[in-house]
Structure formats: C-alpha cells, structure tokens
Amino acid sequence: MSALQTCSSLIYLISAICYVVGVHLMRSPKTARKGNGLSCVGMALAVIMIIITIIVGGKIDAAGWIALVAGLAIGICYGVVKGRKVKMTDVPQLVSLFNAVGGGAAATIGVFDYLQVAAGTRLQLILSIPVVLDVIIGGTTFSGSLIAAGKLAGHVPGKPITFPGSRLCNGLAIIAMIVGAVWMIGYPQNYWALVLELVAALVFGLLMTLPIGGADMPVVVSLLNAFTGLAVAFAGFVIDNQVLIIAGALVGSAGTILTLQMAEAMNRSVANILAGGFGGGASDSGASDDIPVNVKETSADDVGLQLAYAHNVMIVPGYGLAAAQAQHEVAELAKLLTDHGINVNYAIHPVAGRMPGHMNVLLADVNVPYEQMKQMDEANSMFENTDVSLVIGANDVTNPMARKSGNAISGMPILDVDKSKSVVVIKRSMHPGYAGIANPLFSADQTHMFFSDAKKGLKDIIAATKQYLDE
Amino acid sequence: MSQQLYSNLAIFVLSLLVGFEVMSKIPATLQTPMMSGANAIHGVVVVGAFVVAAEANNWGFYILAFLCAFFAAVNVAGGYTVTDRMLGMFDRPKGGKAPAKDNKQDGGEQ
Incomplete structure (x- = not known):
C-alpha cells in the first residue's frame, strides 16, 4: 500500500x-x-x-473534470434548493426522488464498468456479478422510485394501476432480467446484453410500483431506499471502494428494518403489499358497496359551540390537513381552546400524512407542544373520555372497516375515533381516502360532517369558537 | 476468489449485520427523518462518480460521468438538506413559542 x-x-x-x-x-x-x-x-x-x-492519480483529463464539476455543481444546486424550498407536506415525494437519483447513479457506475469491459479496457470477470446486481437493483429503484414520487405528488394516479396481463408482463420482465444477467456474465463483450438488462430492470421497477396503492406507498419508498443502499454497495464492489460497500450495506439493512417497522405500523407485511400489487389489486374493486347514506352536515357555528363547551378535545390530523397547509390554523385553534382551560390533544396515527412520523414533523413545525402529540396507543385509551373529536382531513386511519375482514384496510391499526362522544369531520367531500373505500364513521350517529377545505374551515371554526368563549 | 473480493464480501456482510443491529425499534416520530437520513447516506455513491470521471476517456463515458455526478450530487446534497430541516424542527424549546423563528420558517416555505 x-x-x-x-x-x-x-x-x-x-x-x-x-x-x-x-x-x-x-x-x-x-x-x-x-x-x-x-x-x-x-x-x-x-x-x-x-x-x-x-x-494525485492524475488520470482524469480536462473533459472528465468538466463533466464531473458540471454534474456536481448542477446537482448540488438543484438538491439544496429543492431541499430548502420544499414544503414540509411535499417531503415524501422529494425523499423518493432523491432515492431514485441515488439508484440511478449506482446503475450508471455499473453501466460504465460494463462498457469498459466491453471496450476491452479492463477484464475482471469475477466482478461481473456485482455489476449485474448493481444494474438490476439500481435500474429497478430508479424507475420504481420515480413512479412512487409521482404517485405521492399526484402526477401519477394514486390508485393501483393494473391492466390485463400485467402479471404476465411482470413474469416477462423477471425472465428478461435473468436472461440479461446470464448473458452479461457469460459474454461480457456484448452491448445488447447490457441494454436488455437495463431496460428489463427499468420496466420491472415500473411494473412493481404502478399496481401498489397510494396507502402503501411509504413502505414501498422505504423498501426502495433499502434497495438503493444495496445497489450502492454493489457499485462499491465494482469500483473496489470500501466506503461505498459499508455505507450501502448499512443503508440496505437499516432500511430493511425501517421498512418492516413501517409495515408493522400499518399491520401489513411487506410481502403482502408487494404481492397485493402483483396480484392486480383485485381486493379494492367492489369495496365501495356500502356508501354512507345518512350523513349529517354541520356548520362552523355549531362546531364552535361544541368545542367551546367541551372539556376534552382530540384533534385527529390527516393528509387533508397537510395538503391544505392548515397546520398553523389547527395550532391556533388548539391554543385558543387551551388558553380557556380546555384539554386539547392530537391523536397521531403512525402513518398520518402518508409517511410514518410525517405528521409529527408538520405539527412540530408550528410549535405544537410535544406533550400534546399522542401516539396511537395512548390516544386510543383517551377517546372514551373525549367530548369532541375533530377529524381534519383524515380518512382511512379512522375507518372502523379496518376491524372487519375482507377489505383493503382490514387489520390496519386505526384510531378509535368512533368511541368518542361526538365527532366532527372536516373534509372537502365524501370522496374515499387513499385506500379507495367508504368510511362508515362519517355516517355514524355521533358524527357530523363539516364540508370545507381544512384551512378555511378551521378559520371559520376559530371565529365561531371565539364568540362562545368569553372573547 | 481473490483476496480483494473476499475482503470486500466480508466487509459487506459485516456492514449488513451492523445495520440490523444499529437499527432497533425507533419511534414513529423519527421514521420519516430516519428514512431521509439513510437516503442521504447512500449518496456516498458520489465517490463513485469521481472514479467514473477519472477513468472516462471518450464522449460516451464523459456523458455517463456527468449523469452519475449529477444524480449522486442531488442525492447527497438534497438528502442532507431536507433531513437537517426536518430534524431542526425538533430542536425548538418545548412548548415555547418562537415567533421570530416562526416567521423565518414561513418565509422559507413560500
């Protein structure tokens, strides 16, 4: 050395x-x-x-420097600006996008190395297995994460996308990957083997992610994150660099554990989520059979009255709150009530806001005290003594259908909002949530619906509540 | 199997085990920042971009080097920026209001 x-x-x-x-x-x-x-x-x-x-190595030429520095400069500017400017509500898709490019970079290294071998510059056959794995995993996470980001951002429909023969296509993509892998290892001078492998991996990433419903997306993003770690580790084998191997393997295994924990929080198994996707998402069809009929509507004035005379209020924030950027309003309402001696807590489902812990981040952003943020188990023990539960833009995480079998969210742990004495749901419409099924909570006896955008609705409620409190 | 490949394989397997060990049960609150933080760590692939650029010697390779550097730089720079921003929110004094900070945050988000 x-x-x-x-x-x-x-x-x-x-x-x-x-x-x-x-x-x-x-x-x-x-x-x-x-x-x-x-x-x-x-x-x-x-x-x-x-x-x-x-x-010191002195091998790099001027054009190499230009390519490197230009790529780095543009990438750093883009990454930092995006990271600084992104709204906290849009973080999940940004993480998925960053993950996609990480996988893309790892795949690029594999492609580069293979082309060098093909060009006769280097011949290290023993390293062709990591190259193949690098290209497969990197390519899959690149396209898969882009689709996941698109689904989270709403550019790609969140519903499971399936088409006749999608299962067959999956099978073909897998076969193509295996054929490509054998071809690449056996005949390391062939460009077409690389093209086949790369295209098969990209298509497989696409097919893997498209049929998975939006509700499962956080788990998929986390899984793809772990995949990227592995791709980076294999890229480390390819260029014989230990720091890539260590960091990649670390992210690969730590990311896997994180994925399992997230899946556990939703009471789904990772295999179940992926297989459900592969199976064509048939479980979602026909789930909208029992659309609630007797929904009671209410006004801001009535909600204000209920809140002003309550002792214990539980706020149940969901994605709708995040999407409407209403976290400031909800904090203002909570402070108003707390200042008048009313107990206010937040019931936070582990996957509220689409990603585990995302809601905590949003609320911490507007200075909501930690002690008011109750995690699911603690919150569920409090609902029976809750006078008013204010559900803001949350749907699936409160759906009692999860306790029954045979639907898309069966077995998912939920917040027992239906156990509180009175429930007010602020929601824009009766549209079903991410899981695509109706919510019987909305037609329950103690529930009133307040149809409004979360931000505007909360402003009206704050004004109404002030009238009834001594202000 | 060469000595080099063997030691790389050993490092790989042991690092996997360290990853499993270091990542025991973490609170749901930190799962999103943790995912983002892990995401930033695999941005170490940027080191590979340098290696690719150093060995590039024709136009196709220069383009690959550019792509690789761009992808990796977005991953690493963006990853750390957004993770730090998320975690910064947990730094505020408990229960205390910080109006000045609040305004700043608003400005940053628009």
Whole structure:
C-alpha cells in the first residue's frame, strides 16, 4: 500500500464510523440532528479524500473534470434548493426522488464498468456479478422510485394501476432480467446484453410500483431506499471502494428494518403489499358497496359551540390537513381552546400524512407542544373520555372497516375515533381516502360532517369558537 | 476468489449485520427523518462518480460521468438538506413559542 492508499483507507474507515454512529444517534429525538450532522461530516471526509486521490492519480483529463464539476455543481444546486424550498407536506415525494437519483447513479457506475469491459479496457470477470446486481437493483429503484414520487405528488394516479396481463408482463420482465444477467456474465463483450438488462430492470421497477396503492406507498419508498443502499454497495464492489460497500450495506439493512417497522405500523407485511400489487389489486374493486347514506352536515357555528363547551378535545390530523397547509390554523385553534382551560390533544396515527412520523414533523413545525402529540396507543385509551373529536382531513386511519375482514384496510391499526362522544369531520367531500373505500364513521350517529377545505374551515371554526368563549 | 473480493464480501456482510443491529425499534416520530437520513447516506455513491470521471476517456463515458455526478450530487446534497430541516424542527424549546423563528420558517416555505 502506498502512503496515499493507506491514508485514504483510514479516512474511509473514519467516514464509515461516522455513518454508523450517525444512524445510531438518529434513533433519539434529542440527538437526531447531531447524528445527521455527523454522517454529513463523514460524507465530507469521503469526498475530500476522493478528490485528493484523483488529483494525485492524475488520470482524469480536462473533459472528465468538466463533466464531473458540471454534474456536481448542477446537482448540488438543484438538491439544496429543492431541499430548502420544499414544503414540509411535499417531503415524501422529494425523499423518493432523491432515492431514485441515488439508484440511478449506482446503475450508471455499473453501466460504465460494463462498457469498459466491453471496450476491452479492463477484464475482471469475477466482478461481473456485482455489476449485474448493481444494474438490476439500481435500474429497478430508479424507475420504481420515480413512479412512487409521482404517485405521492399526484402526477401519477394514486390508485393501483393494473391492466390485463400485467402479471404476465411482470413474469416477462423477471425472465428478461435473468436472461440479461446470464448473458452479461457469460459474454461480457456484448452491448445488447447490457441494454436488455437495463431496460428489463427499468420496466420491472415500473411494473412493481404502478399496481401498489397510494396507502402503501411509504413502505414501498422505504423498501426502495433499502434497495438503493444495496445497489450502492454493489457499485462499491465494482469500483473496489470500501466506503461505498459499508455505507450501502448499512443503508440496505437499516432500511430493511425501517421498512418492516413501517409495515408493522400499518399491520401489513411487506410481502403482502408487494404481492397485493402483483396480484392486480383485485381486493379494492367492489369495496365501495356500502356508501354512507345518512350523513349529517354541520356548520362552523355549531362546531364552535361544541368545542367551546367541551372539556376534552382530540384533534385527529390527516393528509387533508397537510395538503391544505392548515397546520398553523389547527395550532391556533388548539391554543385558543387551551388558553380557556380546555384539554386539547392530537391523536397521531403512525402513518398520518402518508409517511410514518410525517405528521409529527408538520405539527412540530408550528410549535405544537410535544406533550400534546399522542401516539396511537395512548390516544386510543383517551377517546372514551373525549367530548369532541375533530377529524381534519383524515380518512382511512379512522375507518372502523379496518376491524372487519375482507377489505383493503382490514387489520390496519386505526384510531378509535368512533368511541368518542361526538365527532366532527372536516373534509372537502365524501370522496374515499387513499385506500379507495367508504368510511362508515362519517355516517355514524355521533358524527357530523363539516364540508370545507381544512384551512378555511378551521378559520371559520376559530371565529365561531371565539364568540362562545368569553372573547 | 481473490483476496480483494473476499475482503470486500466480508466487509459487506459485516456492514449488513451492523445495520440490523444499529437499527432497533425507533419511534414513529423519527421514521420519516430516519428514512431521509439513510437516503442521504447512500449518496456516498458520489465517490463513485469521481472514479467514473477519472477513468472516462471518450464522449460516451464523459456523458455517463456527468449523469452519475449529477444524480449522486442531488442525492447527497438534497438528502442532507431536507433531513437537517426536518430534524431542526425538533430542536425548538418545548412548548415555547418562537415567533421570530416562526416567521423565518414561513418565509422559507413560500
């Protein structure tokens, strides 16, 4: 080992330690930000080291520098601007987009290496297996994450998209990937093998994600995140760089655990989610049979009256609140009630706002005190003593249908909103939620519907409540 | 199997195990930031972009190097920025209102 190699190996080791300790620190709210900072330091070390390495190596030519610097500059600007400007409500699709490009970069490395072999520059046959895995996984996560981001952003319909023969297409894509893999390993001089493999992987990512319903999307994004980690690790094998292998494997396994925990929070198994998608999402059809008929509508004035004379109020925020950017209004209403001695808490479903923990982030953003944010189990023990539950733009997570079998959300843990004495639901329309099924809570005896945009509705309710409180 | 491949494989397997171990039960509150943080870490693929650029020697390869650098830079820069922003929200004093900060946040989100 030359001095430079020794130095770079040690630096990469330090940077790997930073990632591991960083992830460890991120498990607690108190140290989470430090953890992320530490992993960022590790990243900076690795980048500085590789810059020194390629400068000393002297192999890179002017055009290589231009391509590298231009790509990095544009990428950094785009990433930082997007990261700074994004509304907190749009974070899930942004994470999915960042994940897609990560997979894309890993796949690009595989493609590059294979083309070098094909061009006769290098011949390292033993490394062709990582190359193949890198291209397959990287390509799949690239297209899959783009579709997931599109679904979360609403550019692609959130409903499961299936077409006749989609199962057959899946099978064909898998066969094409296997054929491509064998071809690439057996005849490493063939461009067409690479093209076949890349196209098959991209198509497979597409087919894998399209039939999965929007409600399951967070789990899929997390799974694809873990996949990208593996793709990056295999890219590390390809270019013989340990820091890629360590960081990629770390994200691969940690991401898998995170995925399992998210799936557990929704009481779904990962296999179930993927198989459901592959199966064609047939379970969703015909689920809208029992549309609630006797829905009672109410006004802001009536809601204000109910709230002003309640002792215990539970706010149940959902995606509608996030989409309408109404977190400031809800915090204002809660403060108004709290200032008048009314107990206010938030019941937060683990997957409220489409991603686990997303709602906590949105509410923390508007200074909602931690002690008012109740996680599902704690909230469920409080509903019986709740006078008014104010459901804002939440649907599936409150749907009592989850307790029955044979529908799209069967078995999903829900908030027992129907156990509270009175329920007010602020919602724009009777449209079903992400899971695409009707919610019997909306037609229950104690429920009143207040049809409005969350932001405007809350403003009206705040005004009405003020009349009844001594203000 | 070469010595090099073997040591890489050993590192890979052991890192997988470390990942499983380090990621025990985490609160739902932190799952989104954690996913985003892990997402930023695999942005280390940016190191690979440098290697590709260093070895590129024709137009096709320069384009690949550019693509790889662009993709990886978006991943790493965006990933850390958005994770830090999310986690920054947990830093506020408990229960206390911070109007000045609030305004700043509003400005940033528009």
